[in-house]
Every structure is written in structure tokens, then in C-alpha cells.
Amino acid sequence: MNNSVQSYFNQQHKPSFYLLHSLGWAAYVLIFFTDNLFFFKDFNKLGLNVFFPLVLAGLSAALLTWPLRHVYRRCWKLPALWLIVTIVSSSLLVAIIWTPIKNLAIWYFYEGFDVWGFLQGQDVDPSFRWYMLFMSISYAFFMILVWSSLYFGINYHYRLVSEKQMHLDALRLSHVAQIKMLxxxxxxxxxxxxxxxxxxxxxxxxxxxxxxxxxxxxxxxRFSLDNDPEKKIRLYEELKALMLYLEIEKTRFDERLTVKFKVEPQAESLLVPSLLLQPLVENSIKYAIAQMATGGLISISAFCKNNSLHLEVADNGPSVDNEADNFVKQNYHHTQHSGVGVQNIIERLKVLYPDQHQFQVSKEKRQGYKVKIVIPMEQP
Known part of the structure; x- marks a missing residue:
């Protein structure tokens, strides 16, 4: 894991290793204490005092598994086979050390075994055999494997969550940068x-x-450059900016361009992405009005229907087999005709309203084309 990923990973709300480590072995003690107290009470000679050998076993296991964390942290990039070998061998090594400690603690409390004398090399029990120290090693090995599995499982989970969040943030930042550039x-x-x-x-x-x-x-x-592309504005403000653009174009085209607005009062207060309509109008001017000697008409309408805001931009440009016609035939998504502005609208709608929007281009009955956008109604 490189430094940038590691630093990002560490910033996530992952519980402390020491907290989880302590809670895990405390749960081990509590579970076996409950088993001995309620389910194995007929075989439990110590009663409540069985808690003490279990605590010693849990503490020794916690101390022995703590160094495994540092071993495993250096094994993230190992191939799967070598990672499994490392986990199994490390767990077996810890189990070999833990099992005698656990057994001596149990013998001390249950049998009064002279642990200190045994450690000094005294012959404390003629029936004692060295291999008895490693009784139940398979049980200890299994417990350490469970601890190792939990360690990797939890860390892989948070690593996956972090990298997924990083990926989503990167996509969002890329999208914002692209929108600002456009x-x-x-x-x-x-x-x-x-x-x-x-x-x-x-x-x-x-x-x-x-x-x-x-x-x-x-x-x-100023309006087009100052507005945050991630923020939405009221349709009324969007139309004001569009009117500024159209007044500039009407100065150029004079009587060749007529603009008609049909906007429901209810729709004016709803939120829309800024500069949503201007690229569509610009497209109509370029491919329709500029091709006509007179009588150019652009109609802009907005109305509410079925809890959705419907926006339409239509023109009466020539209906000939030109780039605009190819533009419609290719569903407005796979053409160079639309330019960066309209393609940007399509991408913005996909991000802002996933599976909640419509974008359609159709030929008018007489002549010209109509672009229709449907988005959810959203109050400021």
C-alpha cells in the first residue's frame, strides 16, 4: 500500500486496533467463563474462580498475537500463496508458545501444579510428560487462525471501503474539473x-x-464563469442569463431571429443546473437560424407534469439531411455535431439525476428540431 493510500486509509473511521484486539480477547474470556459457569458446571471444580485461569490465558494470547499485527502489515503485497503460508506458519508458532502457558495456568488453578518448581527444573510430578505441555495445541492453533482471519477481514474491509471512497471522490473531482473546464x-x-x-x-x-x-x-x-457548476439555480435565474445571451444574438441576427418563451409560473422557482439551456439554444442558432435568410424562430418552454420539470427548446430550422439530421439519427449521444457544450449537458444530467431524467431530440412535424429535458421537480 503506497503512502497516499495508507494516509487516506488511516483517516477513515476505522476502530483502533488496540480496542478491537482487547475486545476480542475479552470476549474470548467471557464466552469460556460463561460456558464453564453454566454449561460445564458439573466439571468445573473452581466455580467463579475459573475466571482467573481464563484471564491468564486471554492475556497471554493478547500479548502473543499483538506482534502478529506488525508481521501481517508487511505481508499485504505478498502473493496469495505466500500470504497463506505466512499466516499459517505465524499462527502455528504463536500456538506453540501459547499452549504451554495456557496449560500451566489451568493446571496451577485446577490441580495445584507447582509451576515455579517446574520452571526451576524440579521433578514436581512423576507422571508428568513434556508432550503434555502441548495438549490442545490444535485448539490454540484454530483460535489464532480465527484471530488472523478477523485481522485480515477487518482490514481488507476498511481498505476496500477507503479505496472505493477514493475512487468515487476521484470521479467526482474529475467531473467537477471537466465541467469547470467546459x-x-x-x-x-x-x-x-x-x-x-x-x-x-x-x-x-x-x-x-x-x-x-x-x-x-x-x-x-460573468454569470457563466462565476457560477459553481455543482450548484443548481432557480429556473428564473437560468432564463435571465439565457435572455442576455439571446439579446446579444438578436443584435446580430436582427429580424432573422424571433424568440418565444412559454414558462409556467410554478416552474420558475424550481432548481435546475446552471447554463443548462444556453448550449441548446446556441446549437439551434448555429444549425438552424444561421442557415435561414428570414423567419428564424426558437421556442423555449417549461412546465410541470407528473412531479417532473419539462424543459423544451425547439427551432424551425431547415429539415434537410445535414449534420443535424445525423445528429438525431445517432440519438444525440454519439456525434461530434453537438460539441462540448451539449455533450456536457448530457454528462451532467447523468451524474446529477441518475435514472431520473430524460434527454430526447426529435424532428418537428413541419420543420426544425426539438430538444426535451425532463428532470425531477426540486424546490430551493
């Missing part, structure tokens, strides 16, 4: 055409109109 990537054609129109107005001497266009342009750019 938000700052103002269409150069729009800026060029707008500045060219302002220059033309200045040359004609229409300074008042040119100044108004500059003011609207600066206000629109």
Missing part, C-alpha cells in the same frame, strides 16, 4: 461574432447599441 471554454465563434457585431455597430456610429451589447456580453460572461 464552462470556461466559451465558444470562440460566439465571442468572435459578438465582438465583430460590436465593431460593426461602432463603425456605424451606433455607440449606444454597441455599449448595450458590451454590457450584456460582460454580464453573461
Amino acid at each position: 464552462r470556461y471554454q466559451i465558444n470562440p465563434h460566439f465571442l468572435f461574432n459578438t465582438l465583430n457585431a460590436i465593431s460593426t455597430l461602432v463603425l456605424r456610429g451606433d455607440k449606444e447599441k454597441a455599449n448595450g451589447m458590451l454590457t450584456r456580453l460582460s454580464t453573461f460572461l
